[in-house]
Amino acid sequence: MNAPAILRDVWLAAAAELESAEIDDARFEAEVLLRHATGLTRAQLYASLTDEIDPAAQQRFQTALAERTTRKPLAYITGTREFYRLEFRVTPDVLIPRPESELLVDAALDHMRQARIRTAQVADVGAGSGAVGIALARHRRGVQLVCSDVSRDALLVARDNAQRILRRPRAEFVQGDLLTPLPGPFHCVVANLPYIPEERIDDLEPEVSEHEPRIALTPGTSGTELILRLITQLPSRLHPNGIAVLEIDPGQEGAIAAAAQQMLPNAAVDILDDISQRPRAIRIVAG
Ligand SMILES: C[S@@+](CC[C@H](N)C(=O)[O-])C[C@H]1O[C@@H](n2cnc3c(N)ncnc32)[C@H](O)[C@@H]1O
Structure with a gap:
């Protein structure tokens, strides 16, 4: 398991990794994955950027990040997609x-x-x-x-x-x-x-x-x-x-x-x- 790190560093490192995997909007996608893994809202994430990430959340985040670098769609990883301002559950069956x-x-x-x-x-x-x-x-x-x-x-x-x-x-x-x-x-x-x-x-x-x-x-x-x-x-x-x-x-x-x-x-x-x-x-x- 990785040593605990602060959220901002985890986020920026992930954005660089996604960019190397040729994923557009890497910074945004890294943020979505980080919020998914930590359960933080956007406001909470921005307010706690210098906090250490919880080790279990970091593990979840690294797993999600690895999946995304294989080009698995973000929505299949988070399990949701917004449509017509409503939140839909999505799986690889749809x-x-x-x-x-x-x-x-x-x-x-x-x-x-x-x-x-x-x-x-x-x-x-x-x-x-x-x-x-x-x-x-x-x-x-x-x-x-x-x-x-x-x-x-x-x-x-x-x-x-x-x-x-x-x-x-x-x-x-x-x-x-x-x-x-x-x-x-x-x-x-x-x-x-x-x-x-x-x-x-x-x-x-x-x-x-x-x-x-x-x-x-x-x-x-x-x-x-x-x-x-x-x-x-x-x-x-x-x-x-x-x-x-x-x-x-x-x-x-x-x-x-x-x-x-x-x-x-x-x-x-x-x-x-x-x-x-x-x-x-x-x-x-x-x-
Ligand atoms: C392009 S997806 C659209 C899904 C959804 N309507 C949307 O807009 O996100 C097409 C859907 O049609 C279904 N489908 C394919 N052939 C079909 C058929 N002959 N009769 C009914 N549904 C079919 C697929 O299983 C798939 O769920």
């Missing part, structure tokens, strides 16, 4: 929720407010940690949420998040393919399904390609397979004036919007950009 997926929540909430849909049946298809559907249900009373995923382990994580984040039990969890196992029709369908073409996976950062579940990343060779299949299920599953918001990879918008318009000729279909001004979702409002 994709780590991405900030760009908050667009799906915004679009669905806006529509439900404008259309004055008060009691809404909502499906989160390919729910993973449940981040999208649970954030939506947390911000809109009267939402009855159903989450689907092919991964049973992912659904266990989603269930746990729903129990902690939603005040009342307003969510169900169903294992299966897309909308097939779900009741319906729905006022709202949100889906961030896997959309990365298989051949691109190995070019991604090791945090993604080596640690996130492959089933959460890619549906096959083109990347659009699952989203297009979900679109074929929508006509019988959306209420009139119901909304579907589907996350996409930039470049897929033309093919997916065209397929949506063909399957739902009376629907209003448009493309939503993320904060980097890149096409990130298809919005379909049933006619």
Whole structure:
């Protein structure tokens, strides 16, 4: 075991180690790992920088640091990730929720407010940690949420998040393919399904390609397979004036919007950009 050292020195040494492992934002990540190991809040850490670190905390910190230098994602080490200002539990069984997926929540909430849909049946298809559907249900009373995923382990994580984040039990969890196992029709369908073409996976950062579940990343060779299949299920599953918001990879918008318009000729279909001004979702409002 290392000799006790003061928190500031431990932090700075860790930041240098993470930087050598080519991790961006090394100083910030070292701070997060240090707070995780010590249980200190940010304010407490800053107020105790010249204190000695507790030996047990130092041991926990060195273990976490070693894991991070193998490029295991920070969120899998700390077990949490913030999404839509809510704290979600994440494990290696689920994709780590991405900030760009908050667009799906915004679009669905806006529509439900404008259309004055008060009691809404909502499906989160390919729910993973449940981040999208649970954030939506947390911000809109009267939402009855159903989450689907092919991964049973992912659904266990989603269930746990729903129990902690939603005040009342307003969510169900169903294992299966897309909308097939779900009741319906729905006022709202949100889906961030896997959309990365298989051949691109190995070019991604090791945090993604080596640690996130492959089933959460890619549906096959083109990347659009699952989203297009979900679109074929929508006509019988959306209420009139119901909304579907589907996350996409930039470049897929033309093919997916065209397929949506063909399957739902009376629907209003448009493309939503993320904060980097890149096409990130298809919005379909049933006619
Ligand atoms: C990109 S992850 C998104 C997770 C979560 N919605 C989020 O935004 O963080 C895609 C999820 O879809 C699930 N999935 C893959 N194929 C599926 C299918 N055919 N039907 C339902 N879910 C599927 C994966 O297991 C994974 O949890």
